[in-house]
Amino acid sequence: MAFIDDYNFEYLKNEAETLVLKELSRQLEVYSTPICRCNDCIVDMAAMALNKVKPLYRVSLLGSFYTASAMDEKSYARSVREAVFNAIEQVKKNPSHDTAAAAGDEAAE
Ligand SMILES: [Zn+2]
Numbered sequence: 001m002a003f004i005d006d007y008n009f010e011y012l013k014n015e016a017e018t019l020v021l022k023e024l025s026r027q028l029e030v031y032s033t034p035i036c037r038c039n040d041c042i043v044d045m046a047a048m049a050l051n052k053v054k055p056l057y058r059v060s061l062l063g064s065f066y067t068a069s070a071m072d073e074k075s076y077a078r079s080v081r082e083a084v085f086n087a088i089e090q091v092k093k094n095p096s097h098d099t100a101a102a103a104g105d106e107a108a109e
Pocket of ligand 1: 037039040041042
């Protein structure tokens with residue numbers, strides 16, 4: 001049996017993912033200029049932001065034991081906001097598909 005089958009990694013979670021997705025949804029909600037919101041672009045934004053922020057792995061069973069200090073949380077939240085903001089701009093400027101392929105052409109510049 002392989003190592004990966006010998007142990008249960010099911011509860012190993014990257015909390016950064018939850019925080020980035022929450023922040024992405026929040027920023028897109030108030031995003032004023034037209035932007036493609038197709039699945040490809042949204043998932044791209046999430047991946048890009050997640051590659052910028054420090055991973056925040058925890059074992060979900062022991063979740064409450066793994067709490068960062070208030071200061072860490074504050075600077076972490078800021079890094080998430082910045083990473084998400086930059087990812088949105090990046091994907092907007094350079095979507096992984098033709099802008100013409102996006103639904104409608106409202107995003108045309
Ligand atoms: Zn798109």
